[in-house]
Amino acid sequence: MSEMNSAAEAAAPHRYTAAMAADIEARWQDTWEAEGTYEAPNPSGDLAGDAAVAARPKKFVMDMFPYPSGAGLHVGHPLGYIATDVFARHQRMTGHNVLHTLGFDAFGLPAEQYAVQTGTHPRVSTEANIKNMQRQLRRLGLGHDTRRSFATIDPDYYKWTQWIFLQIFNSWYDDNAQQARPIEELVAQFESGEREVPGGGAWSALSAVERAEVLGQYRLAYASDAPVNWCPGLGTVLANEEVTADGRSERGNFPVFKAKLRQWNMRITAYADRLLDDLDALDWPEAIKLQQRNWIGRSEGARLDFAVDGDDSARITVFTTRPDTLFGATYMVLAPEHGLIDSIVPAEWPEGVKKAWTGGAATPAEAVAAYRKQAQTKSDVERQTEHKDKTGVFTGAYALNPVTGKRIPVFVADYVLMGYGTGAIMAVPGQDERDWEFAEAFELPIIRTVQPPEGWEGEAFTGQGPAINSSNDEISLDGLGVAEAKAKITEWLVAKGIGEATINFRLRDWLFSRQRYWGEPFPIVYDEDGVAHALPESMLPLELPEVDDYSPRTFDPDDADTQPETPLSRNEDWVNVELDLGDGVKRYRRETNTMPNWAGSCWYELRYLDPHNTEKLVDPAIEQYWMGPREGQPHGGVDLYVGGAEHAVLHLLYARFWSKVLFDLGHVSSAEPFHKLFNQGMIQAYAFTDSRGVYVPAAEVEEQDGKFFHNGRPVKREYGKMGKSLKNAVTPDEMSAEYGADTLRLYEMAMGPLDVSRPWDTRAVVGQYRLLQRLWRNIVDESTGEVTVVDAEPDEDTLRALHKAIDGVGQDMAGMRFNTAIAKVTELNNHLTKSGGAVSRSVAEKLVLLVAPLAPHIAEELWHKLGHADSVVHQDFPVADPAYVVDESVTCVVQIKGKVKARLEVSPSISDEELEALALGDESVVAALGGAGIRKVIVRAPKLVNIVPA
Numbered sequence: 001m002s003e004m005n006s007a008a009e010a011a012a013p014h015r016y017t018a019a020m021a022a023d024i025e026a027r028w029q030d031t032w033e034a035e036g037t038y039e040a041p042n043p044s045g046d047l048a049g050d051a052a053v054a055a056r057p058k059k060f061v062m063d064m065f066p067y068p069s070g071a072g073l074h075v076g077h078p079l080g081y082i083a084t085d086v087f088a089r090h091q092r093m094t095g096h097n098v099l100h101t102l103g104f105d106a107f108g109l110p111a112e113q114y115a116v117q118t119g120t121h122p123r124v125s126t127e128a129n130i131k132n133m134q135r136q137l138r139r140l141g142l143g144h145d146t147r148r149s150f151a152t153i154d155p156d157y158y159k160w161t162q163w164i165f166l167q168i169f170n171s172w173y174d175d176n177a178q179q180a181r182p183i184e185e186l187v188a189q190f191e192s193g194e195r196e197v198p199g200g201g202a203w204s205a206l207s208a209v210e211r212a213e214v215l216g217q218y219r220l221a222y223a224s225d226a227p228v229n230w231c232p233g234l235g236t237v238l239a240n241e242e243v244t245a246d247g248r249s250e251r252g253n254f255p256v257f258k259a260k261l262r263q264w265n266m267r268i269t270a271y272a273d274r275l276l277d278d279l280d281a282l283d284w285p286e287a288i289k290l291q292q293r294n295w296i297g298r299s300e301g302a303r304l305d306f307a308v309d310g311d312d313s314a315r316i317t318v319f320t321t322r323p324d325t326l327f328g329a330t331y332m333v334l335a336p337e338h339g340l341i342d343s344i345v346p347a348e349w350p351e352g353v354k355k356a357w358t359g360g361a362a363t364p365a366e367a368v369a370a371y372r373k374q375a376q377t378k379s380d381v382e383r384q385t386e387h388k389d390k391t392g393v394f395t396g397a398y399a400l401n402p403v404t405g406k407r408i409p410v411f412v413a414d415y416v417l418m419g420y421g422t423g424a425i426m427a428v429p430g431q432d433e434r435d436w437e438f439a440e441a442f443e444l445p446i447i448r449t450v451q452p453p454e455g456w457e458g459e460a461f462t463g464q465g466p467a468i469n470s471s472n473d474e475i476s477l478d479g480l481g482v483a484e485a486k487a488k489i490t491e492w493l494v495a496k497g498i499g500e501a502t503i504n505f506r507l508r509d510w511l512f513s514r515q516r517y518w519g520e521p522f523p524i525v526y527d528e529d530g531v532a533h534a535l536p537e538s539m540l541p542l543e544l545p546e547v548d549d550y551s552p553r554t555f556d557p558d559d560a561d562t563q564p565e566t567p568l569s570r571n572e573d574w575v576n577v578e579l580d581l582g583d584g585v586k587r588y589r590r591e592t593n594t595m596p597n598w599a600g601s602c603w604y605e606l607r608y609l610d611p612h613n614t615e616k617l618v619d620p621a622i623e624q625y626w627m628g629p630r631e632g633q634p635h636g637g638v639d640l641y642v643g644g645a646e647h648a649v650l651h652l653l654y655a656r657f658w659s660k661v662l663f664d665l666g667h668v669s670s671a672e673p674f675h676k677l678f679n680q681g682m683i684q685a686y687a688f689t690d691s692r693g694v695y696v697p698a699a700e701v702e703e704q705d706g707k708f709f710h711n712g713r714p715v716k717r718e719y720g721k722m723g724k725s726l727k728n729a730v731t732p733d734e735m736s737a738e739y740g741a742d743t744l745r746l747y748e749m750a751m752g753p754l755d756v757s758r759p760w761d762t763r764a765v766v767g768q769y770r771l772l773q774r775l776w777r778n779i780v781d782e783s784t785g786e787v788t789v790v791d792a793e794p795d796e797d798t799l800r801a802l803h804k805a806i807d808g809v810g811q812d813m814a815g816m817r818f819n820t821a822i823a824k825v826t827e828l829n830n831h832l833t834k835s836g837g838a839v840s841r842s843v844a845e846k847l848v849l850l851v852a853p854l855a856p857h858i859a860e861e862l863w864h865k866l867g868h869a870d871s872v873v874h875q876d877f878p879v880a881d882p883a884y885v886v887d888e889s890v891t892c893v894v895q896i897k898g899k900v901k902a903r904l905e906v907s908p909s910i911s912d913e914e915l916e917a918l919a920l921g922d923e924s925v926v927a928a929l930g931g932a933g934i935r936k937v938i939v940r941a942p943k944l945v946n947i948v949p950a
């Protein structure tokens with residue numbers, strides 16, 4: 001291969017080759033950097049530039065930024081980066097001021113684990129990885145405004161992450177105003193008496209500790225002792241979003257337990273309604289919107305109180321989505337963690353209790369204690385798994401069904417979760433499958449309250465139907481449909497003062513602390529009474545201290561009774577400080593948890609806008625310019641955000657929440673971070689295993705008759721991810737070396753529609769390389785290097801080919817259909833090749849402009865060779881002349897009994913039906929038929945119609 005190349009190079013020293021591509025690409029990358037070609041001017045501030053450019057409509061085009069892993073990039077990673085780059089370049093050429101840059105999401109576990117193994121400081125390894133990735137990204141010719149890049153680990157950046165945390169800490173959600181407000185305004189309400197102090201009394205009468213406790217119930221960032229997901233194997237607590245459906249850690253697959261630990265939370269639940277409602281106006285894939293809606297999980301229903309038999313003070317409040325089924329509530333269930341259990345449990349089992357209800361324990365208290373212990377080891381998901389055997393014990397207590405007046409037993413069972421609704425349910429086996437299973441297992445009565453279809457037996461009926469068995473002296477629901485029955489019973493409950501309509505959300509507050517080293521420290525200190533204080537802005541950033549041991553303390557993964565220990569707590573000098581927070585120097589202890597690695601990605605789009613601002617996280621005028629609301633984007637946000645669908649909930653939900661808090665507090669004009677979201681597919685690859693199941697290098701595998709061999713031995717092929725450990729990773733560096741970055745860019749974009757996953761095929765890359773060689777050859781003489789274009793006007797055919805390409809490519813680029821854009825460029829280029837002879841200058845120039853977003857280096861080189869002094873990057877994208885875009889016509893032959901009777905000029909895209917109608921209406925055809933009927937018409941649009949008369 002290389003010998004052939006060098007022979008060819010000798011014959012054609014100016015052919016486009018990998019070596020030439022390498023030269024062209026390096027040269028233009030240096031020039032672009034030196035000239036700041038991709039710098040987008042701000043309307044003001046230190047990045048203000050050309051005012052005319054800043055006056056253009058803006059486009060903020062963004063990628064989900066990468067984690068700088070030690071393995072670097074493989075060809076799968078830049079798929080989205082190339083796509084946004086092509087899009088951004090096209091937008092630049094169509095009159096927009098385009099902001100496009102890329103930072104690094106650089107806190108996180110891998111660097112910390114590497115540090116634990118090697119003793120290298122995570123900052124050192126992370127910064128080295130960033131350098132390497134920057135080199136790889138630069139090699140791809142991505143048009144990033146590098147002045148705006150940063151990493152989340154930069155103290156200049158995380159200063160503002162900490163600052164935002166304090167904004168959240170120092171605010172509360174005003175339900176009346178439906179927005180966050182500064183916490184001082186709440187304090188003022190307590191002081192003035194406008195708002196009642198919880199627990200009564202005067203605000204001024206409360207101690208500092210009591211006030212802190214009250215405010216903690218309102219703050220949007222608050223510490224609480226609620227049960228959290230504790231993962232001993234990782235040594236840290238986790239957010240719900242980080243726990244898999246099997247109740248294990250997303251990372252490492254360790255068991256996760258419920259444990260009561262004091263942790264920081266974000267009150268994202270306050271925003272549940274707005275997070276749901278504002279989805280409507282976003283231009284996101286429906287699947288992602290649906291996942292967010294499900295995660296937020298709004299359900300409408302009622303809250304209602306059940307009296308406890310023989311205990312006038314106790315009330316069991318339940319949340320139900322089916323108040324209409326109240327007549328069928330034959331027992332109740334409390335979650336094992338429910339606070340009421342201890343007070344309702346009687347000393348002894350009631351007379352005649354069923355043995356199966358007692359769990360074999362001598363007293364209800366013993367039964368409940370044993371059951372609770374057993375439930376603690378199960379995850380919420382395990383507890384909720386359908387059709388698993390239902391377990392539980394009787395508390396010994398009875399409640400009273402408010403409509404039937406019957407005593408119904410109260411159970412403890414783990415299928416009811418403490419974290420949802422009120423942690424207590426009325427159980428209606430007739431209409432609920434889980435309750436039915438439980439009722440069967442514990443021999444509890446089943447009363448149907450909705451009429452099931454004929455022959456329905458042996459299971460709960462959850463569908464629609466008229467209410468039955470639902471009457472007493474005061475109210476009857478019988479005959480009503482589900483919705484009417486719900487409305488009627490709810491009204492009755494309200495009138496009785498024992499219930500109300502409510503809306504419940506599945507969304508939980510966001511657990512925000514981690515027992516890790518490599519994350520943002522909390523800007524929080526505790527005084528001697530344990531009250532949390534915010535550090536003043538002047539003390540930010542609070543930098544991570546140096547430590548000897550980065551590792552979180554991990555434990556036996558199965559030992560639920562362990563407690564986390566934070567790496568920062570081992571550094572007593574850092575932890576214990578004397579500070580003056582405005583009331584004299586005092587001793588404080590620092591918070592030693594760190595923020596989860598989602599924090600840094602919650603607001604990074606804002607910092608790209610104004611990355612060097614030392615006074616504010618972003619200047620309001622600059623934020624308004626790039627992110628503010630506008631026509632079609634009522635909440636503002638980034639114009640295009642591209643990344644993988646795996647971030648459907650976590651990152652995108654958290655970032656939306658932070659945006660809304662910042663919006664409420666008046667720091668930004670955009671209430672949503674990302675107006676348009678696009679999920680790119682994945683580049684996948686074949687991997688091969690030998691007879692031992694060990695991966696062999698995919699590049700060395702040979703195919704023979706559909707079978708695969710490595711060193712002559714058969715191997716098994718599998719299809720999926722690309723990765724180092726699968727020995728099938730191909731790097732962009734290798735591909736750029738072999739063909740040039742422009743070829744790699746074209747290949748990745750040509751593989752298929754951007755949102756579809758596609759298999760990598762190194763052997764196919766050469767196809768795009770040949771396209772660029774033909775493009776070059778159409779403009780440059782391969783032996784002299786001289787431009788071959790002529791000033792003559794192009795012929796009509798070429799004009800048609802050109803303008804059709806311009807029209808199609810422009811639309812495809814705006815619509816992110818880069819694969820079809822490339823097909824159209826190829827078609828035009830092939831037309832020029834086939835036409836032979838020299839290409840007209842005007843056609844060559846337009847072709848180069850069409851190619852520029854896709855293959856910017858070769859386009860820049862050809863543009864200069866064509867005699868231009870300024871960069872192709874800022875040229876206007878060609879505009880099609882409509883006169884040449886209309887389809888040329890095709891001649892259609894109309895035959896009667898095989899003889900040509902007419903010729904019609906028709907559009908090549910005409911349909912069979914249209915063509916048939918046209919042919920049968922043609923004068924000479926009508927004349928030739930002479931009134932004879934028609935037996936059959938055979939249509940082959942656009943060229944032939946054959947009529948068989950009767």
Ligand code: ANZ
Pocket residue numbers: 299319320321322325335415416417418419420421422423424425426427428430431432504
């Ligand atoms: C009585 C009933 C009758 C119910 C019926 C359903 C069907 P969604 O739609 O997910 O909001 N529930 C309430 N709190 C619960 C908890 N903490 N753990 C487990 N289950 C709980 O579901 C709401 C329904 O789930 C509620 O309505 C309640 O059962 C149950 F024919 O109440 B229902």
